[in-house]
Amino acid sequence: MKVFNTLSRMKEEFVPLEPGKVKMYVCGPTVYNYIHIGNARPMIIFDTVRRYFEYKGYDVNYVSNFTDVDDKIINKANEEGVDSTVISERFIAECKKDMEGLNVKPATTHPQATREIPGMLDMISTLIEKGHAYVAEDGTVYFRTSSFRDYGKLSHKNLDELQSGFREIKVTGEEGKESAADFVLWKPKKEGEPYWESPWCQGRPGWHIECSVMAKRYLGDEIDIHAGGEDLIFPHHENEIAQSECANGKQFAKYWMHNGFLNIDNKKMSKSLNNFFTVREISEKYDLQVLRFFMLSAHYRSPLNFSADLMVASKNGLDRIRTAAARLKELEAKAAGETMTEAEESAAAQARELVAKFEAAMDDDFNTADAISAIFELVKLSNSTADGGSTRAYVTYVREILEKLCGVMGIITEVRTEVLDQEIEEMIQARQQARKDKNYALADEIRGKLSDMGIILEDTREGVKWKRA
Ligand code: AMP
Ligand code: ZN
Numbered sequence: 001m002k003v004f005n006t007l008s009r010m011k012e013e014f015v016p017l018e019p020g021k022v023k024m025y026v027c028g029p030t031v032y033n034y035i036h037i038g039n040a041r042p043m044i045i046f047d048t049v050r051r052y053f054e055y056k057g058y059d060v061n062y063v064s065n066f067t068d069v070d071d072k073i074i075n076k077a078n079e080e081g082v083d084s085t086v087i088s089e090r091f092i093a094e095c096k097k098d099m100e101g102l103n104v105k106p107a108t109t110h111p112q113a114t115r116e117i118p119g120m121l122d123m124i125s126t127l128i129e130k131g132h133a134y135v136a137e138d139g140t141v142y143f144r145t146s147s148f149r150d151y152g153k154l155s156h157k158n159l160d161e162l163q164s165g166f167r168e169i170k171v172t173g174e175e176g177k178e179s180a181a182d183f184v185l186w187k188p189k190k191e192g193e194p195y196w197e198s199p200w201c202q203g204r205p206g207w208h209i210e211c212s213v214m215a216k217r218y219l220g221d222e223i224d225i226h227a228g229g230e231d232l233i234f235p236h237h238e239n240e241i242a243q244s245e246c247a248n249g250k251q252f253a254k255y256w257m258h259n260g261f262l263n264i265d266n267k268k269m270s271k272s273l274n275n276f277f278t279v280r281e282i283s284e285k286y287d288l289q290v291l292r293f294f295m296l297s298a299h300y301r302s303p304l305n306f307s308a309d310l311m312v313a314s315k316n317g318l319d320r321i322r323t324a325a326a327r328l329k330e331l332e333a334k335a336a337g338e339t340m341t342e343a344e345e346s347a348a349a350q351a352r353e354l355v356a357k358f359e360a361a362m363d364d365d366f367n368t369a370d371a372i373s374a375i376f377e378l379v380k381l382s383n384s385t386a387d388g389g390s391t392r393a394y395v396t397y398v399r400e401i402l403e404k405l406c407g408v409m410g411i412i413t414e415v416r417t418e419v420l421d422q423e424i425e426e427m428i429q430a431r432q433q434a435r436k437d438k439n440y441a442l443a444d445e446i447r448g449k450l451s452d453m454g455i456i457l458e459d460t461r462e463g464v465k466w467k468r469a
Pocket of ligand 2: 027236
């Protein structure tokens with residue numbers, strides 16, 4: 001398996017630190033709002049990477065954090081007049097709902113910055129003891145970038161150039177820095193901000209330290225893969241390397257993977273540019289599986305421009321796969337015969353070749369676009385070789401392969417009905433309420449809507465029952 005490593009800027013053979021295991025850390029969102037579909041790109045991509053490792057038989061320990069202390073969260077909390085945990089907990093819950101809709105598996109662990117403060121205090125103390133960090137007069141702790149020879153190795157930047165570049169930028173409150181390229185590990189509290197006790201001042205952590213600490217706690221000093229969007233290469237990931245390698249004395253991550261941006265009108269989709277769609281907004285227009293399929297139709301390192309046309313193309317592609325899968329299921333229910341015919345044996349061999357093609361694409365730095373092409377070829381093969389005369393052995397064989405490959409992509413071939421069920425239950429409850437309120441017009445209207453959706457209601461002594469027409 002080849003993985004493009006940002007560190008070497010080359011595709012490298014994937015060799016795990018421990019045979020059969022993958023330790024993977026993916027930087028997660030800052031939770032002050034609904035996630036936008038740009039944030040969904042790394043979630044979908046690295047979930048697919050994880051699924052492929054699992055398909056290959058690896059045991060994957062997948063850690064992804066929620067940044068739950070940050071200026072934007074604090075501002076939002078102050079606007080609403082609530083504690084910042086109210087904001088972060090609300091949007092963590094909403095983010096998890098979106099992840100479920102996108103069929104992104106929950107991480108093995110989803111740590112939260114505010115619950116990892118003791119680990120941060122430990123790591124910062126170690127860095128100070130080793131001379132890699134210093135305390136300024138106001139209690140701010142800075143990382144001393146000049147103490148780490150390898151600083152810049154990920155972003156391929158030179159520290160001298162960085163320092164002269166940074167010299168121009170003055171950040172208020174950071175006057176105590178020894179050098180312009182130094183960065184904050186811990187900073188004093190300000191009025192109206194959450195804070196924690198520390199040996200240096202009452203305050204809160206800088207952004208970068210949380211990931212170094214969480215990766216160490218849940219995965220160890222050395223990890224296989226560290227990932228995130230390409231905007232994180234500098235300074236976030238560069239600073240994580242500096243912190244972890246100086247504190248632990250070991251190489252932090254072996255492979256660094258970064259996804260390209262999701263753009264809109266060829267500009268990065270971001271909250272600051274206000275040119276974003278939330279996943280929630282998209283879910284009102286499309287099945288989120290279509291969004292997932294759209295993201296996987298391009299290589300993860302390429303920029304991807306979001307457009308309604310591409311979403312329509314993705315929906316059509318996904319429908320083709322789903323229709324083929326549904327057809328195979330129907331055929332399977334009626335078919336008999338436990339031994340494939342000779343013609344079927346040869347078609348099954350073709351299907352195996354397509355599996356090999358799929359794997360070759362994924363082995364080549366997770367080329368999901370080519371992997372999806374292999375799935376389409378399988379759909380074509382299935383449409384032309386499986387019919388009412390096929391043996392069950394063959395139909396089952398092809399169906400299982402199709403489902404397995406779609407499973408690696410996180411594509412659910414069955415149109416989900418659970419969400420629909422919940423929607424129906426909610427409508428029925430609304431109708432019951434309308435009847436209680438003697439608002440029979442509304443009750444009838446809801447019944448009519450349900451009937452248009454093909455749902456038949458039956459009022460029984462045990463309550464309302466429903467079935468699909
Ligand atoms: P943030 O909440 O901004 O820290 O972002 C969470 C994750 O989403 C990080 O891995 C970012 O790199 C990634 N991300 C943010 N915006 C985009 C975008 N437009 N395209 C791709 N990834 C993005
Ligand atoms: Zn991070």
